[in-house]
Amino acid sequence: MTQSTAPAVPSTDPVVAELLQSVVDVARAIFGAQAGSILLLDHQSFELVFQAVSGQGQEFLIGRRFPAGQGIAGWVAGSGEPMIVDDLRRSASFDRTVAESTGYVPDALMAAPLIHGGRILGVLEVLDPAPGPLRTGLLPELELLALFARQAAVALRVALDGSTTVLGTDERDRAVRLLTEVQRLIGDRGDW
Numbered sequence: 001m002t003q004s005t006a007p008a009v010p011s012t013d014p015v016v017a018e019l020l021q022s023v024v025d026v027a028r029a030i031f032g033a034q035a036g037s038i039l040l041l042d043h044q045s046f047e048l049v050f051q052a053v054s055g056q057g058q059e060f061l062i063g064r065r066f067p068a069g070q071g072i073a074g075w076v077a078g079s080g081e082p083m084i085v086d087d088l089r090r091s092a093s094f095d096r097t098v099a100e101s102t103g104y105v106p107d108a109l110m111a112a113p114l115i116h117g118g119r120i121l122g123v124l125e126v127l128d129p130a131p132g133p134l135r136t137g138l139l140p141e142l143e144l145l146a147l148f149a150r151q152a153a154v155a156l157r158v159a160l161d162g163s164t165t166v167l168g169t170d171e172r173d174r175a176v177r178l179l180t181e182v183q184r185l186i187g188d189r190g191d192w
Contacts, residue, residue, distance in 0.1 A: 016156070020052035023124065023152040028054045030148070031141070032130030035104060037061065038114070038152075039073050040122035048073055048123065056104040056127070064102065071095035072111055073123045080120055082112035082146040110142065112149035116157040124149045 020038045028036035035055035039048040046068045050061040068074050072093050076083055086108045088094045099105045106127040114121040126145065 017052070019152075019155055021054070023148075023155075024052040024054045027124055027126050027145070027148060030144070031110065031126045033126045034106070034128035036127065037125045038122060039077075039125070040114075041068055041077055041120055048077060051122070057102055061102055066098050066101075071098050072109060073125060076111040076113050076123045077120050080113050080115060082110070082142050082149070084108075084110045084142050110145050112142075112146045114149050114153040114156060116150075116153040121153055121156055124152060 020040075024036045024038050027033070033055065035053070035057060037050055037054070037057070038052040040051045041047075042049050042065070045065070047065040048068050050064045053061045066074075068077050072083060072085060072091070072095075074095075075093050083093075085091045085094065088096075088099075088105075088107055088109065096105065104127070108129065109125055109127045110129060111123050111125045113123055124145070129141075
């Protein structure tokens with residue numbers, strides 16, 4: 001994954017802020033999680049920055065930064081691969097110090113990279129997802145989170161580019177395919 005050509009993290013664009021908040025709110029609702037967050041990668045400082053938070057910590061985490069090489073979010077941003085950890089006490093990748101500094105230490109989390117055009121834009125995290133139908137099959141729920149993160153990354157890329165034009169046919173078709181796949185996966189899980 002290329003990490004050098006993406007812009008720095010946006011700070012006050014209300015369209016981007018609304019988009020990111022919507023994404024994290026929906027992700028939290030889908031998984032019945034205690035909290036969710038989107039951290040964008042600031043390519044200039046190589047830090048992850050909380051840009052949207054839902055649930056625990058939403059009052060004070062926006063704008064908070066930490067080195068992109070730390071913790072599970074850092075691993076996901078560096079590897080470009082999603083991850084589920086059901087018991088964070090046993091995870092060597094979990095940076096408890098970073099979690100404690102946020103005021104919320106989860107027991108479990110799911111994280112997926114926000115990738116568009118081969119560039120890592122950031123990480124979508126869902127903290128302490130609820131037990132239930134989604135928690136019985138780890139691979140399918142990880143696929144759902146990854147698909148949702150890919151869809152969010154397409155929308156984020158458009159917002160970051162400041163594009164007011166209509167998406168090209170290929171990109172629009174890709175977004176429709178991703179939405180259809182997410183809807184299929186959600187439909188396979190029964191009624192919400």
